[in-house]
Amino acid sequence: MASEQEQICITLKAEADMSAYQYRGVSITNAKFGTLASSSQSVVLGIQMNKPPVYGAPLSVCVDGHTKALAGAAVTVGSYVGVFNAGFFKPCNNGSAKIVGVALTAASGSGELFEMAIERWIRYQ
Secondary structure: OOOOOOEEEEEEEEOOOOOOOOOOEEEEOOOOEEEEOOOOOOOOOEEEOOOOOOOOOEEEEEEEEEEEEEEOOOEOOOOEEEEOHHHOEEEOOOOOOEEEEEEOOOEOOOOOEEEEEEEEEEEEO
């Protein structure tokens, strides 16, 4: 079972109903609003920690630390991961994805929770 430890989280406002996107990547839209990171080219702020049900509701985003994340494909321990379609995390192996963190546990496939350490400085692989 995936777990969490020390984290730094910030609070934004949800750009829409984001109740179905817990543990997926979040991007910032306009001042203090967050939305689902939609692709490998999204600037990822962090990982959504709660389930805000409506526009403007508090959106908790983990920006640093040890957290849960939702896999979009199989993930191996120690691999760099980034956000791909619909905010899911996958291994960064295509040379152009923005690395968000390092997998601390494995995920056997899409929709499975795994643990990751968020890298403070997002970079390209």
